[in-house]
Amino acid sequence: MKAFAVWTLAAATATLCVPAAAQFAKAEDAIKYRQSALFVMGQHFGRLGAMANGKAPFDAKLAQENADVVASIARLPWAGFAPGTDKGALTKAKPAVWAEQARFKEHADKLEAETVKLAAAAKTGSLDNLKAAFGPAAQTCKACHDDYRSK
Amino acid sequence: MKAFAVWTLAAATATLCVPAAAQFAKAEDAIKYRQSALFVMGQHFGRLGAMANGKAPFDAKLAQENADVVASIARLPWAGFAPGTDKGALTKAKPAVWAEQARFKEHADKLEAETVKLAAAAKTGSLDNLKAAFGPAAQTCKACHDDYRSK
Numbered sequence: 090m091k092a093f094a095v096w097t098l099a100a101a102t103a104t105l106c107v108p109a110a111a112q113f114a115k116a117e118d119a120i121k122y123r124q125s126a127l128f129v130m131g132q133h134f135g136r137l138g139a140m141a142n143g144k145a146p147f148d149a150k151l152a153q154e155n156a157d158v159v160a161s162i163a164r165l166p167w168a169g170f171a172p173g174t175d176k177g178a179l180t181k182a183k184p185a186v187w188a189e190q191a192r193f194k195e196h197a198d199k200l201e202a203e204t205v206k207l208a209a210a211a212k213t214g215s216l217d218n219l220k221a222a223f224g225p226a227a228q229t230c231k232a233c234h235d236d237y238r239s240k
Numbered sequence: 241m242k243a244f245a246v247w248t249l250a251a252a253t254a255t256l257c258v259p260a261a262a263q264f265a266k267a268e269d270a271i272k273y274r275q276s277a278l279f280v281m282g283q284h285f286g287r288l289g290a291m292a293n294g295k296a297p298f299d300a301k302l303a304q305e306n307a308d309v310v311a312s313i314a315r316l317p318w319a320g321f322a323p324g325t326d327k328g329a330l331t332k333a334k335p336a337v338w339a340e341q342a343r344f345k346e347h348a349d350k351l352e353a354e355t356v357k358l359a360a361a362a363k364t365g366s367l368d369n370l371k372a373a374f375g376p377a378a379q380t381c382k383a384c385h386d387d388y389r390s391k
Contacts, residue, residue: 113283122283125276129316132264132273161312165280 112168116177123169124180130162134230137207140216141223149214156204156211156219159226163204167197181239196233203229263319267328274320275331281313285381288358291367292374300365307355307362307370310377314355318348332390347384354380 113119133155139145140152175187186193203226210222264270284306290296291303326338337344354377361373 112287118283121279125279128272128276129280129313132269136263158312158316161309162280165309 112171113174116174119169119171119174120178120180120182123166123174123182126162126166126169130159130166133158133162134226137211137219137223138227141220147216147219149211149216152211152219153208153214156208160201160204160208163201167194183237183239186237193233193237196229196237200226200229200233263322264325267325270320270322270325271329271331271333274317274325274333277313277317277320281310281317284309284313285377288362288370288374289378292371298367298370300362300367303362303370304359304365307359311352311355311359314352318345334388334390337388344384344388347380347388351377351380351384 113122136145136155137152137159140147170182170186170193172187175182175184203222207219207222207226210218264273287296287306288303288310291298321333321337321344323338326333326335354373358370358373358377361369
């Protein structure tokens with residue numbers, strides 16, 4: 090019975106610690122992964138922003154392509170914030186990411202939802218629709234950065 | 241007529257140089273972009289490799305998810321190799337990338353095609369199909385790295 094309890098505890102501990110280990114060889118890889126995914130997404134998001142803000146000519150096809158990339162990459166970075174990845178490489182992620190996991194996940198979910206709406210808006214080929222969807226999506230980036238990313 | 245010729249030349253030169261400038265604010269961003277996209281792709285590709293090589297248990301759903309990410313990201317890095325992005329940040333890309341653009345593009349196209357096949361194979365839910373498609377896809381990574389990436 091005692092042996093079983095110890096085994097159960099060990100298994101539970103392993104489960105808690107496994108995500109990063111299971112998906113990434115080391116914390117450094119998880120950190121690089123989330124930074125990479127966010128950077129790629131940011132580049133494509135920035136192109137949509139330039140169109141939405143009139144700093145680049147609106148091109149419906151390009152907008153759709155960029156919005157599709159944003160929506161598909163928006164699902165990725167969060168696995169890179171697994172337990173144990175608060176250090177291991179240079180990171181701007183605040184400890185709050187791991188201290189408030191449920192709230193952090195809400196932010197991630199919100200971004201994913203807004204980027205799906207953004208892609209749907211871009212698909213209509215209307216600049217007005219793009220503008221209307223871009224603001225709320227950009228706001229989700231900002232809200233999460235304000236709370237969880239160091240300056 | 242002379243003015244027109246000059247203008248045409250200027251426009252042609254601009255077209256040749258525009259890709260990086262149009263898509264990226266600076267060469268450094270293009271370099272970071274391609275490295276980021278390749279790193280994210282590599283992480284997901286590695287998970288498929290672990291399954292294909294028996295180093296991780298085969299999970300059909302996970303395989304499909306990872307293969308879908310690989311196929312969608314495989315289209316991205318190449319824009320980051322635009323003219324003028326051979327320097328501006330640490331890069332392992334050899335000058336041959338820009339000296340042999342057509343041949344480099346063939347490699348990129350081949351990778352994209354193989355990752356589409358890999359995703360189709362993963363979708364069948366068969367480990368044998370995954371194994372059969374993984375080898376050729378991995379070979380396209382290696383062939384391009386051998387010729388165009390410094391050690």
